[in-house]
Amino acid sequence: MADTSTQDRDNIWFARAMGVLPHIMLFLGLLAAWEIAVRTGIITSIIIPPPSKIVAAIWMLYVSQGTIYKHFFITFTEAVVGFGIGAGVAISLAVASALSERFKTYVSPYAIVLNVTPGIALTPIIIAWFGFGMGSKIALAAIISFFPIFVNTLSGLLQRDEDREELFRSLGATHFKVFLNLRVPSALPLMFAGLKIGLTTALIGAVVAEFTQATDGVGVLMSRFSFQLNMAASLATLLSMTLIGLILFYSMEFLDDRIVFWRRETRRAAASRAKARRWEASYARKLVMV
Structure with missing residues (x-):
């Protein structure tokens, strides 16, 4: 069960990384085109630096x-x-x-x-x-x-x-x-x-x-x-x-x-679990006192 849960988390992270990868590649491509345009004189470096x-x-x-x-x-x-x-x-x-x-x-x-x-x-x-x-x-x-x-x-x-x-x-x-x-x-x-x-x-x-x-x-x-x-x-x-x-x-x-x-x-769900844990801890303390 633990291995399955870990594998599911790994799959989720991999899917997120693959979703972000195209945006990173596009951004790097735009920066490369910008750098080339300035260095070749298409864009004036005084106005827009590389x-x-x-x-x-x-x-x-x-x-x-x-x-x-x-x-x-x-x-x-x-x-x-x-x-x-x-x-x-x-x-x-x-x-x-x-x-x-x-x-x-x-x-x-x-x-x-x-x-x-x-x-x-x-x-x-x-x-x-x-x-x-x-x-x-x-x-x-x-x-x-x-x-x-x-x-x-x-x-x-x-x-x-x-x-x-x-x-x-x-x-x-x-x-x-x-x-x-x-x-x-x-x-x-x-x-x-x-x-x-x-x-x-x-x-x-x-x-x-x-x-x-x-x-x-x-x-x-x-x-x-x-x-x-x-x-x-x-x-x-x-x-x-x-x-x-x-x-x-x-x-x-x-x-x-x-x-x-x-x-x-x-x-x-996380807030509900935290509240349940606090209630269980409080109930356990009362049992100990009794």
Whole structure:
């Protein structure tokens, strides 16, 4: 039985590897064509450098000189802190709006006005208010990330299952318990969808503010390389921005997978087994005490 299970796992991994292999081959083929096109003069190297120079620039930024780490950490911090502020305000207002129709009537127009106002247009005002330091970048990240989190959370909280609510009320649940134990868990999938969007837009807000006026950050570093026409280093810095976005997105994806576990059969089964083990351990301790 164990050998059969191990063989099945090996077959699954082999099938996954074979599924990824065509994508890797395509990617390597595109890089090879890009390199050849630049070296043969089909593409001007000043505008689009070859992949080999970009790899060399990445090595320079991360290994030989290590100049990227300070800027990477600053941009990452601006995006995360701004997202945290924007998400906290958005979720609080969404919960209050779901609980009170009158409050929602007053808040929704302002949220819409904030959303339709271009974030780039707000940048000079935000910098004038908060200065040239990290405060202005965090503020713009919070403002841009606010709306998708607010809308998704509110939409999830306003979705109602009358049959389930009737069942809760028949068991003596209060309005608050129905909201907390039924409507909030039901809203979590939509809320996490908004959080994923808000986290990536927070990074956009931080970088846009850095492009406008800053002394440190990945956006500043990319602007410096672009002004120097060092396109290889500029593209390497752009890939660093992509790396920040991937780290943020998959961190939220990890939390989504752990918190909203009931949407996935494997995670639901794992949670059920863990709960069963805890119950068995608790029952065994009670037997020992008796």
